[in-house]
Amino acid sequence: MITYTSFPLPPDNTYNGSRQHHLDVAEDVMMELGDDQDLSEAGGSKLTYPGEPLTSSQAYMRGHGTYVDNEEVIASVAGTIERVNKLVTVRAIRTRYNPEVGDLVVGRITEVLTTYSFRGSNNLTPRCHVRQVQPRRWKVDANSRQDAVLMLSSVNLPGGVQRRKLESDELQMRTFFEEGDLLVAEVQAFFSDGAMSLHTRSLKYGKLRNGQLVTVPPILVRRLKSHFIALPCGVDLILGLNGYIWVSKHVKESEQEGEEGFDAEAVYSNQNDPIDDSTRVAISRVTNIILVLSSHFVPLTDTLLLEAYEWTVDQEGGAKDLLQEDVGNALVATVTARL
Structure with a gap:
């Protein structure tokens, strides 16, 4: 039955x-x-x-x-x-993300897998290696049926993108990404078991800071020309096709240039930059807009999000007011009618 x-x-x-x-x-x-x-x-x-x-x-x-x-x-x-x-x-509507090569995704590091090496009790003992099944990689929760994989060879490391990854880099893997870190990456390929392989070989990808994560059904994130959106209120959006959306403080383009010899401490830092009160309010407003639109099953696009933000500013209400049922219904009715 x-x-x-x-x-x-x-x-x-x-x-x-x-x-x-x-x-x-x-x-x-x-x-x-x-x-x-x-x-x-x-x-x-x-x-x-x-x-x-x-x-x-x-x-x-x-x-x-x-x-x-x-x-x-x-x-x-x-x-x-x-x-x-x-x-x-x-x-x-309620389903796991089905990845494709070239997709932009936002994920969270769940595990760091390395190759450990050690010597015996005296210097005459040859070096022994204890290898795990999947060495030198990070496992990433990308809202898919199984964890994604980010190889050490697929990240941007100090000294240039194209240089070889050394044993010293492997020993410092947790200084780049550790458990709980959020990152934005691109789907590069698939392994034989179906797990997706990610890469962050550009400075527009990498660790995420200065913002807030919002989760929506993946079906509501439409494929756009660019999934990096800069709103005029000083807020940046990263629309992950896996349903994870990052809302953060605006980053100037000049801060993302110059990949050769980049500042690793800044790129892989775990410390947020100072965020003023107006930017915090703007981030909260955009976050609530996304939550309201997703609760009404409205597909998310850059144009629609911009229209929604302009409407909320015209209403002169607070960010928390958007979560009221009547305000949310008015927002959805207005933006969908305009578009």
């Missing part, structure tokens, strides 16, 4: 201020299925809920997140409907 988990419906069964719709299909297919099929006009992916009929199983093939009952394709999870030719799938 197959059972399906129920999810709470959005208020009034709506999405972005309009009634929920379904698949975007050609007019000839709609006429072939008949007017009784609840299918949408153009508009891309739409939100659906478990148990909702999507279309006829005779006209479309069922994919992940759906099942067939009484010759109808029915959603088995809450998520967005996607169609590729005749294949209908539902991408679940």
Whole structure:
């Protein structure tokens, strides 16, 4: 017997201020299925809920997140409907991040793996090595099905990006990243077991400081031309495609230049810079905006976040006021109507 988990419906069964719709299909297919099929006009992916009929199983093939009952394709999870030719799938809202090469992700170091070496009780004893299964790397929680891997050879170290990594670098791995550190990186490749390999070979990647981490469903982070966003309020955003978003104090571009011979103490420092009260308020405001939009299942883009921030400033309210239900609903209705 197959059972399906129920999810709470959005208020009034709506999405972005309009009634929920379904698949975007050609007019000839709609006429072939008949007017009784609840299918949408153009508009891309739409939100659906478990148990909702999507279309006829005779006209479309069922994919992940759906099942067939009484010759109808029915959603088995809450998520967005996607169609590729005749294949209908539902991408679940609450799911782990599915990485692709080139993705920008924000993660947290969970473990440091090194190769340890030692000598015996006298100098005549040859050097012995105790090797772990995965030496010289960091394990990173990237909100995926398994931890990602950041190799020592894939990070930017003092003396230039291209230089060889020495044994002395391995002994100092925890001075670069240690357990609990947050970082931004790029997906470089995949190992045979499916784990993703990350790299931070540019100064725009690396350790994160001076900010706050916000977690949203990965499905809400759209792929953009750039996932580094600088808002006019002095706040920088890093939209990780894995659903981890970093909201921080603005960093001038001049501070990120000059990779050759960079200041390692500054790049890998664990100390936050001084942050004034106005910047702290701006960071809190942007954080609450993201939380409100994600709670209403609104996809996050640079344009939408800028519109949302300008709206909140015009309201002359505090950052905490955004968490009130009526203010949050007004924010969502306004920004989605403008865009």
